[in-house]
Amino acid sequence: MRIPDPDPDARRVILPGHAAERLGIDRRRFLATAGTSLGALALAACDSMGPRSAQRLLKYAEAKNEVIERALLRHTSMDAPPRGAMAAGSHFPSYFVSKTVPVWDPAVRGVWRLEVSGMVRNPLTLSLEDLAALPRTGYRLDHYCVEGWTAVATRTGVALTELARLAGVQPGAKYVDFQSFDDDYHESWDIESATHPQTLIVYAQDGHYLNAAWGAPARVYSPVKLGYKNTKYLTKIVFLPERTGGYWSDRGYEWYGGV
């Protein structure tokens, strides 16, 4: 119903029942404003993924966040779990993408070897014995899972900087891809995170060689990356001029995944 009287005060007298008009606001404008705000909220609520058109905006925000995360990365920032924190021990979660625990069967695939290749002067092929013979680095570290849990474990292995030095990484290598025999699982990193002093090629956890549930024979681990960036069941470390995505990064998780 349209009210012909343009005088807002008069209108208030005529229709005291409607809150908007009693307050001297045009009814349509009141409804439009309220509708817009409620509509925005309803849109947010009805589709739990949010509007599709927002995806580009979210990608943009992720790219900007990566700039900030890269700027925050310091090789001098070291992870140190609280003194009183208990080691997760056997409570350390096991996780892989294959249907069953990936196990390297030498009878089928031959002896496991880790390949260090790509933009390097001397590509390396290292057996577990070769790795164990290299200078050993160990830290008691937090593991930051993207899900929100943390777990403390002592990680022992070879610093990635040591492998990079032995392989002679070329200056154009800006990214590193960590590949595995857990189906097609891999994740690529920025070289700055890969060369953080706490980035290790881990072959032992809490003083024992890795078991199959935790990524045997070797995995990458760094507290500067979220769990999913740290490829287990490692087969190849490839230095590259460009990023190559990753298993979870290609499925919607942040590529950078810094901590």
Added chain:
Amino acid sequence: MTRSMKRHHPIVRITHWVNVVALTIMIGSGLRIFNAYPAFARKGEIFCCYPFEHRPIPDRLTFGGWLAGARNWHFAMMWVLVVNGLVYLAFIYLHGEWRDLVPRRGIVSDSWQMIRFYVAARRDHPRQGKHNALQRMAYFAMPIVGIMAVVTGLAIWKPVELAPLTNAMGGYVWARYWHFWAMLLLVLLSVVHVFMVFTVDPYSIPSMITGGYREDLSPEARNARPFIHLLPGRRTATPHTDAHPRS
């Protein structure tokens, strides 16, 4: 309009509604992230201070669809929240609005009088300025809890690169817990705020949209407490004769 005046500056109105959207999305996506591990305990430990460990939040209260979706929303919307908050704080500082929001001497006894009025232990509405003493405390607390949410959020976003910040909160596990509490407090403040708007001063809703507000419909003028004297012109209390300080 003779009896109307602009109650809220456009910047206050815009930042208010941007905040409604940003906070809603931050809380919904935050709860979805929380549901990926709805507990605080470090693996292999037991957490002392949360009675609902490993019990997820109902899905309909969450936003983002899945963990990655919720994270992408959370890490995008956080900038909207921060920039919006900074614009608001800068404005109320530069424009002098903070004087209506910062607690003043006598806030405790003024608040006590408001509580007495709300529970009908006092007959007439205490005198007030733009806001009553309880509003003043709530609106002062809101940005502080917001800052707490942002700082604890930074601590769990970057526990290694911003380790000193995270350690100051007792480490990652506790920072996550304080972040959760900041969210709970924001929800509590918002729920009470919305409840009071609808049951005491619904006439203030347009003032947050168009800016217009009629002082003759203020809760003080109507002598309104929750659900009581909602409609205008039913004032029964005697005019103010006490010399109660205006808050």
